[in-house]
Amino acid sequence: MALVAPTSQQAKEPEARWLRVRRLGLVPYEPTWQAMREFTDARQADTPDEIWVLEHPPVYTLGQSGRPEHLLRDEGIPLVRIDRGGQITYHGPGQVVVYLLVDLARRGIKVRELVNLMEQAVIDCLAGFGLSAERQAGAPGVYVGGAKIAALGLRVRNGCSYHGLSLNVDMDLTPFGWINPCGYEGLQTVQLTGYGIRTSVEAAGEALLDHLERLLPPVRPKAPAGN
Template identity: 65%
Template sequence: MPAPLPPPAVRDLGRTEFAECLAAMRAYTDGRGEDGADEIWLTEHPPVYTLGQAGKPEHLLRPSAIPLVRTDRGGQITYHGPGQAIAYVLVDLRRRGYGVRSLVQRLEQATIALLAELGLAAARRAKMPGVYVADRKIAALGLRVRHGCSYHGVSLNLDCDLAPYDAINPCGYEGLRATSLRAEGVAYGRTALLGSWAAAIGAQVAAPVKITRR
């Protein structure tokens, strides 16, 4: 039996422009080869709306000074901005032995576990990728798989301005509300939180595939 693969390496990029980070993810994915290392990139972006590859522009409800960028991930429209943490997950799914659906569940579970450590009860929803606190979305998720490897990832609202969500149907769902740790009254230390989140994501990415025997 081959030795288990280690968790991805973590890189803290600080604040990056969305378009530049997207280009870097694509370049890394295209050039990594069969032995390229899996990585988690932590970042945040200046204000930007991003629309998934099959996204519908009408989910932007009114004109906004915030730029709208069409991208190649799955899903509809979402918002990124200061005070939101993003973990981009560059993983060779073929080598890990599971598919994109499993990666989605692993990213959700890592985020739910982190929030539980902070005393906040969160959950996933059927057919609505992401993480929710009651009826409010606190983490959005979108992925792209190229050459068997993932990029894009999951965003978590820490203390971001929630007003930009009023101009969209978040993730394509009319009336869906967004929330953040600050809005939920959760105290945290940013550096420690990012470290714990990256560690939780890494552990989930590296967790062995469960085999069900009949």
């Protein structure tokens, strides 16, 4: 997983040393999940946060409290039990996935605030494409007219987050019909191209990344010794 260096403008900003972006392309799910866990376990106080932007081949993921009966039909797509919250969801080509590996305490935010931030970044990103989206109470994610266009799921360990969010851009939505997405029977799943928005996964990922970086609170300075 090659590190993509900040732009020259970013490098001038003090915040740049605390945030790195990895653009990984199409990568298999399980090795990426393991890499997130290893990165989080190995973090030190001065380890920069990272945001990974990528796609996955077809895979279902089932959260810690997920119920396998939400997989309604086995069509040969791998099912991976993982350590995020939430139920079952689908990842596949044409969907941008963003993982946020963030030291929450260092930025002065709590898990619920990070979830709100992620949802707002998606809402703002979609507004930039001319699409009005919203939250739904008690159902994390982002919705357009009651249909889900972006899913969220996090794990926090030792005060640091991993996993993140997915935004449907231009993909085959059929596998969502073989599950109860996020545990909700009959939940409709939509994507950008369904609203006439023609953009690449890469371009959507960059737009979403811009909003995440804008909304993510800066690292708090350390208190002087003895205070």
